[in-house]
Amino acid sequence: MHKIFNFLLEIEFYLKIAISCTIFQQLFYYLLHDLELNFPMQVILYWLVGSSSFYALGILIEKVIKKNNILTEKLTARVSKVKPQPFPAFTVKGIILGEIKAVISASIVLFLAPEVQRGNDIFLNFGWFLMRIIAADLCFYIAHWLLHRRWLQKIHLKHHEFRDSSSFVAGHKSLIEYVIVTITDVLPIFIFGYDITQLCAWSAIGNAYNLEGHSSLSIFFIPSDFHDLHHSSFTGNYGIHGFWDRVFNTLNPPTKKQGIMFPVSLVESKIIDSARIG
Ligand SMILES: [Zn+2]
Numbered sequence: 001m002h003k004i005f006n007f008l009l010e011i012e013f014y015l016k017i018a019i020s021c022t023i024f025q026q027l028f029y030y031l032l033h034d035l036e037l038n039f040p041m042q043v044i045l046y047w048l049v050g051s052s053s054f055y056a057l058g059i060l061i062e063k064v065i066k067k068n069n070i071l072t073e074k075l076t077a078r079v080s081k082v083k084p085q086p087f088p089a090f091t092v093k094g095i096i097l098g099e100i101k102a103v104i105s106a107s108i109v110l111f112l113a114p115e116v117q118r119g120n121d122i123f124l125n126f127g128w129f130l131m132r133i134i135a136a137d138l139c140f141y142i143a144h145w146l147l148h149r150r151w152l153q154k155i156h157l158k159h160h161e162f163r164d165s166s167s168f169v170a171g172h173k174s175l176i177e178y179v180i181v182t183i184t185d186v187l188p189i190f191i192f193g194y195d196i197t198q199l200c201a202w203s204a205i206g207n208a209y210n211l212e213g214h215s216s217l218s219i220f221f222i223p224s225d226f227h228d229l230h231h232s233s234f235t236g237n238y239g240i241h242g243f244w245d246r247v248f249n250t251l252n253p254p255t256k257k258q259g260i261m262f263p264v265s266l267v268e269s270k271i272i273d274s275a276r277i278g
């Protein structure tokens with residue numbers, strides 16, 4: 001029974017991503033479809049959407065949600081306690097270097113990938129995003145699993161300096177890892193081409209689940225329990241969510257039920273409760 005619900009929770013994650021990306025894509029299409037965006041404008045837009053969503057969502061989680069004790073208690077996903085760690089402080093140099101990296105990678109991605117127009121067909125876009133997240137999850141799984149092999153681990157140890165977790169740990173990685181993860185994330189668009197409205201939507205939603213996955217909370221997309229277990233035990237849970245870990249048998253079983261924004265989990269606890277009463 002648990003297995004079915006955990007599987008449904010993974011499907012729920014894919015659907016949430018595909019639906020949210022489609023909504024954002026429609027919004028970007030509405031704002032941009034009349035404009036002729038040349039290459040530099042596209043780079044600036046893609047970079048701005050990525051960076052502003054990263055900082056805005058990270059600050060929202062760390063400085064607004066986590067400052068509210070009642071909300072934090074409700075949303076906390078962490079069960080196994082680890083020693084609290086001071087998190088990396090933001091420095092002007094660090095932020096500037098990070099943004100330079102982001103502009104360079106945005107330019108390279110848009111320069112190399114062929115541009116396509118996918119318009120605003122909702123079903124076409126939904127199907128594209130659904131395929132995209134399942135493929136991105138598999139690509140990330142493979143790359144991340146490889147980064148845990150002895151001969152590549154060095155590249156990935158910087159990210160694992162934190163056993164405790166905070167949203168911004170999502171961005172804490174070595175330059176080589178940044179390059180590898182960026183390539184795995186955008187690999188499908190080198191093959192299928194990029195539509196700037198899709199790319200912007202993907203980048204904002206990608207930041208949302210990545211920050212949430214490291215936040216030690218379960219808010220909407222992804223219960224942080226999954227990736228917390230990866231940071232505290234260093235083995236297993238290599239994917240974005242559990243689907244590919246289940247397929248390849250590397251899943252650490254979840255230790256905590258998800259928050260109220262996870263319908264599958266709500267249904268599961270209702271069924272378990274009524275079974276207990278009955
Ligand atoms: Zn890892």
Ligand SMILES: [Zn+2]
Binds near residue numbers: 159170227231
């Ligand atoms: Zn991590």
